Amino acid sequence: MRVNSLVRRTVGATLVAATVGAAGLLTAAPSSAVPLDTFPGEVVPNGTGESTAGWTGPSLASVAYADIGVPTSVMDSTGAQVGTFDGGSKALTYVGTPAGATQTFNLPAAALAQIDAGIVSANVSAYFGGTATSDDTFGLRVRFGQGGLRLLGTFGTAAERGNTAGFVPRSMTVPVPPGTRSVSIFLNGVRTGTTFDTYLDNISLRLQTPAAGALEVTHTSDASGPVTDGQVVNYTSTFTNTGEQPVAVDRALALSGLLDDADLVSGPTSANAALSVTDSGAGVHGVTGTLAPGQSVTVTYSVAVKAFASQGDHNLVTVVSEPANVPVGVPASCAGAPLCLENAAAETAAVPLISPAVAGVVAAVLAIGAGGYVMIRRRQAATS
Numbered sequence: 001m002r003v004n005s006l007v008r009r010t011v012g013a014t015l016v017a018a019t020v021g022a023a024g025l026l027t028a029a030p031s032s033a034v035p036l037d038t039f040p041g042e043v044v045p046n047g048t049g050e051s052t053a054g055w056t057g058p059s060l061a062s063v064a065y066a067d068i069g070v071p072t073s074v075m076d077s078t079g080a081q082v083g084t085f086d087g088g089s090k091a092l093t094y095v096g097t098p099a100g101a102t103q104t105f106n107l108p109a110a111a112l113a114q115i116d117a118g119i120v121s122a123n124v125s126a127y128f129g130g131t132a133t134s135d136d137t138f139g140l141r142v143r144f145g146q147g148g149l150r151l152l153g154t155f156g157t158a159a160e161r162g163n164t165a166g167f168v169p170r171s172m173t174v175p176v177p178p179g180t181r182s183v184s185i186f187l188n189g190v191r192t193g194t195t196f197d198t199y200l201d202n203i204s205l206r207l208q209t210p211a212a213g214a215l216e217v218t219h220t221s222d223a224s225g226p227v228t229d230g231q232v233v234n235y236t237s238t239f240t241n242t243g244e245q246p247v248a249v250d251r252a253l254a255l256s257g258l259l260d261d262a263d264l265v266s267g268p269t270s271a272n273a274a275l276s277v278t279d280s281g282a283g284v285h286g287v288t289g290t291l292a293p294g295q296s297v298t299v300t301y302s303v304a305v306k307a308f309a310s311q312g313d314h315n316l317v318t319v320v321s322e323p324a325n326v327p328v329g330v331p332a333s334c335a336g337a338p339l340c341l342e343n344a345a346a347e348t349a350a351v352p353l354i355s356p357a358v359a360g361v362v363a364a365v366l367a368i369g370a371g372g373y374v375m376i377r378r379r380q381a382a383t384s
Helices: 109-116
Strands: 004-011 060-064 073-075 081-084 090-094 101-106 121-130 137-144 149-155 166-175 182-190 198-209 214-221 232-241 247-254 262-270 275-281 284-291 296-305 315-321 340-344 346-349 365-367 373-375 378-381
Touching (some): 109 198, 121 137, 166 198, 214 340, 232 247, 232 284, 232 315, 262 275, 284 296
Antiparallel strands (some): 004 214, 060 090, 073 081, 101 182, 137 149, 137 182, 214 232, 247 284, 247 315, 275 284
């Protein structure tokens, strides 16, 4: 069975730009994890290695790349260079005996509401590097507020970069606990020889939130062409949250263009309590509620087509829209309604054998004996 269908997606409560394909499918680009809307960008006050400002620790130092002979090359474990990074002119290291170093900073006030809602994560990253033979290591840990330490790792051995001079990037993404107001970054070093020859640069912490809730609406029926007297047509509107946060649903089913030509047999009924359907009158039913990420709920209803003579404009039109965009009166077609289905009603009429009123109309007649005839009923598409 061919099913007529239309789809529209929205992000949050705003309709996204869409394109219409040959099959009447409206689509939108999916969302992905995004920087925190209210405070995008770097949160660590000084993680670049250009100075030790903001760090506490007796032997942490900022040294020039020109003095250490280690390029800002990104290496893999075989020693092959796979890229470069912007390390500025200096990197962090230890001079003398390695000791602990700490930098503590507050999170931006604009991010606190989202943090307390439990929807913020932190991407922590850094570049660990050294000479071709150094097996000294840097350890990097992060503490959110007064919580436990989260270990990015202990890195810096020559084998990690294929026994070549250069750097290896490391990163992790961890949730920011609700209630967090500050973050501390802890460094520690382990020296294996007489000098410390491992380096650390571009320590970064960036806040991010999940993709916004994205509402996708699919509107379908099981009628693929003109409908006939008494035919039952089943409609399904499917509401799906394809995003990563809850999304509010506030839509209207406009059935006035349907109910002038058909009688409601059942529904509209929601398959899940997450969405409620209310009769707003004048053939309009509101669909409201909230969908969790990944949740999909259908609203179904069925109609029986009226006898042709009892119909209105002989065109079954049903629309899903935002409440402010409900068609006024009885829509004659889907013109101007992006999420709309329409089916013309086919007339079933007896064609008399001989009648001046049907001159020019050809009727098929079968003789069944002396003077007896059976008239073949014809079907013609209704015009409106």
